[in-house]
Amino acid sequence: MIRILIACLLAVTVSGCAVSKRPQADQAEIVARSYQDPGPSTLTLYTMINTRTGSGAHTSLMIGASERVIFDPAGSFRADIVPVKDDVLYGITPAVERAYRSSHARETHYALVQTIEVSPQQAEVAYQLAKQSGPVAGAYCANSTSRILQQVPGFEQIDVTFFPVKLAEQFGQIPGVVTTEYREYDDADLQKGLAANNARLNQQAAGLSQ
Template identity: 40%
Template sequence: MLRAVALALLLPVLAGCGADNVYAPMAEVERRAWQEPGPATLTLVTAISNRSGAGGHSALMVSGSQRVIFDPAGTWHHPTAPERGDVIFGITPTMYDFYIDYHARPTYHVVTQRILVPAATAERALQLVQAHGPAGKATCGQSVSGILRELGFTQVRRAWFPDRIMRDFDTVPGVVRSEIFDDTVDEHSPERSTIQAINDDRIALDG
């Protein structure tokens, strides 16, 4: 009973975790594959509420023989970045910018935590995220923290809440942290429909 209550409370908090399962054709995945120049890296991406400081979503970008974003139960998509089982492929610099811009909005900012890793660790991460399969709704934190622990980051505890995972990852030596704020609501923002509804209501009242 307590577990059911806890899960119910998580759903409104983890607002970014709730997508349907998607499996793009492998031919499209292979065609869009992108390898970022430079050393192998892992980047933890966390959406943080500007009001409460709570974590809304966790994702993990892996850059090795190719660059992907493990986006468990995420809602971002783009026609040139095919997705299979919560792994988004073809993460070019432009696609990465689009992904960050989607999550950074008036109500949330994005924290990225990047760390250099051996090439073998990045390849292991690519294997793990592709083998994970689609995550259940509101389980992004559990999925991402589980992958990080399997990669040897024992400082990161298995957790539901993205902000807790973020704080744990801060303790890993070599992590470089950045914060991205964006007060604009663009055409593809998940908040656009809500703001449009508010504006429509105001127009109706004024009329």
């Protein structure tokens, strides 16, 4: 147990998995930004992996249900046009999803992206569980995500874990999961990536409003 706690604390210091201090959106803003993907219901597990060591740095879950959200437990992602309530990001349009991936992928980390098509009922269970999770403590990103997945019908075989890569390995064994890697080679500073993508989203939003 001590080894697990040490590993988790180390992960917090180098990744996007830290105590969240993001401003909390009100319900009106969440409703205004709500987005429902026109495709099938899906669950997408993101695992941010250190390119040098292969260790997991952060875990999050995109849920395509009655609206598309990202459960980003103890995450660092911020964007002016993306409302946040506890650790759920709302308004996940294709542009926001790209910005999310791009912000985390950099010289030192890449994003392992694993997607599976699910029933609307399964997606809705995950969505409701994510909203009920409340703010997640630092280093509990994989733990909280695995707990949600374990409660979704059809995903009961997922074991609760503190380790992002171990969760990704379990998720990848489920029939129907499609796995890709997303890589960028820009500055290692996560904050620079967040700022650049926030500016890009703001510019796109301004263009649409004109």
